[in-house]
Amino acid sequence: MKRRDFLKLGALSAASLQAKELDGAAQALFDKQSGLSANKFGPFYVRTIAGRVVETEPFEGDACPNELNNALLDHIQNESRVKYPFVRKSFLADPNNPKPELRGKEEFVRVSWDEAIKLSAKILKENFDKYGAEAIYGQVYQWGSLGKVGHSQKTAKRLLNVLGGYVNELGGYSYGAATVILPHVTGSIDPTLAPTKWEAILKNAKTIVFWGTNPVVSNKIAIGVPLHNSYKYYDEIRKKGESGEMKIYSVDVYHNESARYFGAKYLEVVPCTDTAMMIGMCNYLFEKGLYSKEFIEKYTVGFDKFKEYMLGTKDGVNKNLAWASKICGVSELELAKFSEDLAKNDSVIVSGYAIQRQDHGEMAYWALVTLNAMLGHIGKEGCGFVTNDGMHKNADESFIAPKLAAFETKVPQKFIDSGLVPKTKGYELPNSRLIDALLSPGKEITRNGKSYKLPKIRVMFNANGSTFTRHPETNRAIKAMQKVSAIITCEPFWTSTAKFSDIVLPAALECERTDIEMANSTSEYLFAIKPLVKPFGESKSDFEIARLIAKEWGREEAFSEGKSELWRR
Numbered sequence: 001m002k003r004r005d006f007l008k009l010g011a012l013s014a015a016s017l018q019a020k021e022l023d024g025a026a027q028a029l030f031d032k033q034s035g036l037s038a039n040k041f042g043p044f045y046v047r048t049i050a051g052r053v054v055e056t057e058p059f060e061g062d063a064c065p066n067e068l069n070n071a072l073l074d075h076i077q078n079e080s081r082v083k084y085p086f087v088r089k090s091f092l093a094d095p096n097n098p099k100p101e102l103r104g105k106e107e108f109v110r111v112s113w114d115e116a117i118k119l120s121a122k123i124l125k126e127n128f129d130k131y132g133a134e135a136i137y138g139q140v141y142q143w144g145s146l147g148k149v150g151h152s153q154k155t156a157k158r159l160l161n162v163l164g165g166y167v168n169e170l171g172g173y174s175y176g177a178a179t180v181i182l183p184h185v186t187g188s189i190d191p192t193l194a195p196t197k198w199e200a201i202l203k204n205a206k207t208i209v210f211w212g213t214n215p216v217v218s219n220k221i222a223i224g225v226p227l228h229n230s231y232k233y234y235d236e237i238r239k240k241g242e243s244g245e246m247k248i249y250s251v252d253v254y255h256n257e258s259a260r261y262f263g264a265k266y267l268e269v270v271p272c273t274d275t276a277m278m279i280g281m282c283n284y285l286f287e288k289g290l291y292s293k294e295f296i297e298k299y300t301v302g303f304d305k306f307k308e309y310m311l312g313t314k315d316g317v318n319k320n321l322a323w324a325s326k327i328c329g330v331s332e333l334e335l336a337k338f339s340e341d342l343a344k345n346d347s348v349i350v351s352g353y354a355i356q357r358q359d360h361g362e363m364a365y366w367a368l369v370t371l372n373a374m375l376g377h378i379g380k381e382g383c384g385f386v387t388n389d390g391m392h393k394n395a396d397e398s399f400i401a402p403k404l405a406a407f408e409t410k411v412p413q414k415f416i417d418s419g420l421v422p423k424t425k426g427y428e429l430p431n432s433r434l435i436d437a438l439l440s441p442g443k444e445i446t447r448n449g450k451s452y453k454l455p456k457i458r459v460m461f462n463a464n465g466s467t468f469t470r471h472p473e474t475n476r477a478i479k480a481m482q483k484v485s486a487i488i489t490c491e492p493f494w495t496s497t498a499k500f501s502d503i504v505l506p507a508a509l510e511c512e513r514t515d516i517e518m519a520n521s522t523s524e525y526l527f528a529i530k531p532l533v534k535p536f537g538e539s540k541s542d543f544e545i546a547r548l549i550a551k552e553w554g555r556e557e558a559f560s561e562g563k564s565e566l567w568r569r
Contacts, residue, residue, distance in 0.1 A: 033049075033532070035530055036527065039069070039511075040145075040224075042065060043059035043527055044056045044066075064228035081492060081494075081506070081539075084506060085113055085538065086503075086504045087119065087502065088102070095122075098485060100485075103501070117549055118552060120503055124160075136165075137166065139434075146510065147516065148407060148517060149566075150565060158409045158410075158546065159546040165424040167428070167429050173470045175353050175388075176430075178387060180362060181363075182387070196382060199382075200382035204382030207247040207347035208249070209249040210250045210264065211349050216234060225520055227525070241264070251269055252354075270329040272359070274355040274368075276327040280324020281321075282310055282374050291375070292375060321335045343375055346380060348384060415557070430447045435471060441456035460486070462497055463507075466497040469496060487503070488505070491507055509539075511532045512532075514531060514565050
């Protein structure tokens with residue numbers, strides 16, 4: 001080849017290469033997409049180029065868009081994501097000799113989806129067939145993801161019911177003590193499920209107390225898709241506080257963000273002493289004649305017994321402000337002034353979940369209702385107490401629109417009647433007693449007046465939550481979770497529980513799968529959640545993972561009813 005011809009060929013090749021690069025850049029522009037998505041941080045628009053998130057934009061219906069969604073790219077493509085199915089080395093070598101003492105220490109081995117599904121299905125079925133539903137624990141909490149079809153809590157429960165039954169969690173860590181005690185005290189849980197609206201509070205209350213709550217931070221997220229309507233009311237509360245129209249208090253263990261935002265009078269309380277503080281305040285109201293005798297006599301029962309305890313008639317301990325101050329750390333003078341402000345002004349106490357997350361946590365809410373009864377503000381518009389400020393229900397409007405049903409966790413009766421799914425009895429376990437069950441199976445316990453026998457759990461199926469994250473006494477939990485034969489975790493991230501598992505199945509995030517969801521506690525918006533990016537690594541949706549395990553048992557039809565993830569044939 002002549003040199004001139006060679007140079008011509010080189011020039012043509014370079015031009016061709018540049019054209020291909022330009023074509024690639026142009027193609028990337030054509031690959032630019034935009035779509036609406038939603039998660040527990042709120043609704044948002046996602047912009048992608050060539051299948052990669054480049055930015056997020058607020059949804060116009062979100063009153064206070066959550067900045068956490070600005071980090072969506074980091075959330076998706078994070079080194080803590082589970083990229084492939086993994087099995088712990090010793091467990092893979094011999095599931096019958098799993099060496100549980102190596103959990104959390106030993107390396108994981110990457111396996112194919114086929115191998116991971118077969119092994120998971122085998123472990124679950126063998127233990128169910130040999131020991132029954134008592135042997136399978138479904139750690140399927142509500143906070144991990146959302147969706148009416150692909151919510152990991154729903155798909156996992158349906159899967160374990162297709163197996164034939166399992167040990168189901170009873171109650172919750174978030175609000176567990178409150179949901180048990182309040183119906184006994186107020187007669188119903190309804191006041192907490194439909195709390196006083198912020199409009200009424202702003203219109204009528206002269207004093208507002210944020211007790212054990214940090215709403216400016218905690219209400220950035222929700223169980224469903226939050227629209228953050230509370231924040232416009234927080235701004236109005238702050239302005240009323242600045243103008244002197246409203247007195248604002250914060251009772252907490254630290255000077256939190258909400259207290260600083262509202263410019264609230266801060267009362268620092270020793271952790272887990274809220275009950276003592278409230279009882280001391282009740283005592284002060286009684287002794288000073290500041291309590292509503294009319295309300296107590298007309299709308300309550302049992303005050304005589306409480307009065308005996310409060311005054312120390314039987315035990316000789318007068319639970320006055322001096323007694324309370326030594327326990328809670330708030331001075332007698334501050335407690336007296338606080339009590340008088342609540343009694344002399346129309347007031348509302350907005351309590352978070354924190355005060356009932358302690359030993360005998362139900363007593364804190366019982367004391368809260370008692371204090372409000374003595375103040376006499378219960379029943380007045382915008383006054384009294386609120387115990388559910390973490391669900392956005394104080395601000396969200398309810399619309400007359402049909403509610404969207406969620407994926408049913410129960411197996412249709414026809415599959416049981418046909419013999420495809422065994423007819424068995426599931427078990428219930430108070431969720432805070434999981435560690436007790438693992439360490440002391442067979443022990444008798446009581447909850448809300450009912451007796452329970454702790455089951456002998458052999459396999460844990462985890463989805464949508466991390467036991468180590470939410471359960472106290474981590475070292476005790478580690479010891480307990482070494483007692484089970486197998487731990488299977490379906491999870492997008494390498495959580496502490498995932499790292500302590502035997503089998504880890506990578507689950508897709510909301511923006512990587514198909515689903516549908518409503519605005520939190522309303523029917524104002526219906527969000528069609530579509531996959532905007534490809535699942536990270538080899539991740540699959542929770543629905544697909546559960547379907548594949550059910551298929552391995554020959555029970556796919558009982559799980560999916562022949563429908564796709566869009567829940568249509």
